[in-house]
Amino acid sequence: MSTLAVTIERAPRRPWYRREMSAGSFAFVMNVPTLLCLGLVLGYPVIYAAYLSVHRVGLGQLRSGVFAFNGWDNYVRVLEDPLFWVALKNTGIFTVVTVGTEIVLAVLIALLINQAGVWTSRVTRFLILLPYAIPPICNGLIWSFLYSFQFGFLNRILFTAGLIDNPINWAGNPDTALYAVAVPYIWRTLPFAIILVHAALQGIPRDLYEQAAIDGANAWHRFRHITLPMLQQIIVIILILRTAFAFAVFEEILAITQGGPGDATWVAAWYSYKITFSPPNNFGMGSASAFILTLMIAAIALVYMRLIYRRVTL
Amino acid sequence: MFKTTPTVRLLLHVANLTVIFFILLPLVAVFIGSIQSERALQADTRRVLPLEVTLDNFTVILTKGQQRGRIFDQATYLPDNIKSFYTAFMNSMIVAGSVTLLTLLFGSLSAYTIARQRFRWTLFLMQANIVARFVPVIVLMIPLYVVMRSVGQLNSLSGVIIAEHRFSAALRDPDPGALLRHHPDRTRGSGAHRWLHAARRLLPHRRAAGDAGAGGLRCHHVHHLLA
Incomplete structure (x- = not known):
């Protein structure tokens, strides 16, 4: 009887730089730039904004580099400022108007461009992304040219159509100014919502419509009982996303009205900006108001994240 | 129909x-x-x-x-x-180009690990990137102004590049990640190093991921900066 002797030779140990990394270390190293970026350009400023919001910070303190701690004083001053509540009310109106209009128009236009047999629908589908490519500041400038009281094209068109006799001061009238800013915002951001709804529409199985038609459902019934329920999830996502972004609207306000006339278009982000960068440059109070805005948006973001991850795991 | x-x-x-x-x-x-x-x-x-x-x-x-x-x-x-039209245009192009490059580079590395190495913390990192999109610009504008002022980076191109890099943080991951997730792990099977494997996975897809990512990012950056 013979025995088989097996000898296992140990492989020579590799130098550290040629050794295989563990999966965890490798993932960490690959993410170092992103972690650094998130930490330095996002995490640190947010924490620093929190720090500034509980300190007295003006231009004098910035020069000296010494910020005196003043507790919740900045938050109290912001919450006691009537202008902050005006800005918050305007933000609320702006958000409701823009998001509501966007969702209704997005569904209608998505249904419209979904009509493959209509040639004008194909033209609309081709052009629909155009406004999304316009920078927000340019968008504001373009629309302020359109709204101009004396030379604006909106008044020219209405004159030509015989709809008005005297020019309308769209952005200069306190009653219309906020809506005058809402229209350019909707114009710029609507394509995003349309694309999402259109993608969701294309995911609805055609069999459902065919079966409903066989059962005698008309176009309205098919929309009410098939299309709308199938779009529900994407509509909720758009609603949350757009609400969060509309809450922080800034560029269009800056380009078109700069908060005016009076305080008619002061919104939360504009309030923080003006408090911070206009004399007497109260950086602490500006940070406090910005933080209040962040908390509101964070609540919306939380709902969004929960929805998204529920959707992914379903 | x-x-x-x-x-x-x-x-x-x-x-x-x-x-x-x-x-x-x-x-x-x-x-x-x-x-x-x-x-x-x-x-x-x-x-x-x-x-x-x-x-x-x-x-x-x-x-x-x-x-x-x-x-x-x-x-x-x-x-x-x-008189400074061309200078302003060139500045915008420099900032847009730099931010696009940095974002694609960092984003590809991050996307690879998020897509292929499914750890709890990489998922958290992806969520953090999405949450970053929700942080209002004004919250970062104030501290970044103070920080940039203290380090002498106010009114400088490098200051703008650093600040703008944050605004694109959340845009980096999804596309290349989705592309890589469904790709078979052949080179790992043949004994390639993790680094080599990552390079072999990322570089052949630089065209598709790059086109998708860079196109979108370039639009995004030029969109924000050209004004």
Whole structure:
């Protein structure tokens, strides 16, 4: 009887730089730039904004580099400022108007461009992304040219159509100014919502419509009982996303009205900006108001994240 | 699938034309405004189409105010910043290009691990990137102003590049990640190092991921910066 002797030779140990990394270390190293970026350009400023919001910070303190701690004083001053509540009310109106209009128009236009047999629908589908490519500041400038009281094209068109006799001061009238800013915002951001709804529409199985038609459902019934329920999830996502972004609207306000006339278009982000960068440059109070805005948006973001991850795991 | 009556088709055409009008209105208005003189614009405030067409407005910008053309003969005032048109444009391109490069580079590395190495913390990192999108610009504007001021980076291109890099943080991961997730792990099976494997996975897809990512990011950055 013979025995088989097996000898296992140990492989020579590799130098550290040629050794295989563990999966965890490798993932960490690959993410170092992103972690650094998130930490330095996002995490640190947010924490620093929190720090500034509980300190007295003006231009004098910035020069000296010494910020005196003043507790919740900045938050109290912001919450006691009537202008902050005006800005918050305007933000609320702006958000409701823009998001509501966007969702209704997005569904209608998505249904419209979904009509493959209509040639004008194909033209609309081709052009629909155009406004999304316009920078927000340019968008504001373009629309302020359109709204101009004396030379604006909106008044020219209405004159030509015989709809008005005297020019309308769209952005200069306190009653219309906020809506005058809402229209350019909707114009710029609507394509995003349309694309999402259109993608969701294309995911609805055609069999459902065919079966409903066989059962005698008309176009309205098919929309009410098939299309709308199938779009529900994407509509909720758009609603949350757009609400969060509309809450922080800034560029269009800056380009078109700069908060005016009076305080008619002061919104939360504009309030923080003006408090911070206009004399007497109260950086602490500006940070406090910005933080209040962040908390509101964070609540919306939380709902969004929960929805998204529920959707992914379903 | 469903037959439409001529009336419905007509209504669909009208609706489409209304949408097209709404999309094109501001752009056409600005274009019409740009091809006529200020005097012509002011002469008849009820006229939509221009009486005379001129490219002098473009000429004066592109020649930095040196060739004013006949419509500027009587002009007493031209904004001073017209002289820095090319500098401003170049600055925008430098910032947009740098941010796009940095974002694609960091994003590809991050996307690879998020897609292929599913740890709890990589998922958290992805969520953090999404949450970053929700942080209002104004919250970062104030501390970044203070920080940039203290390190002497105010009014500098590098300061803008660093600050703008944050605003694109959340845009980096999804596309290349989705592309890589479904790709088989062949090189790992043949004994390749993690680094080599990552390079072999990422680089062949640089075209598709790059086109998707860079195109979108470039639009995003130019979108934010060119103004």
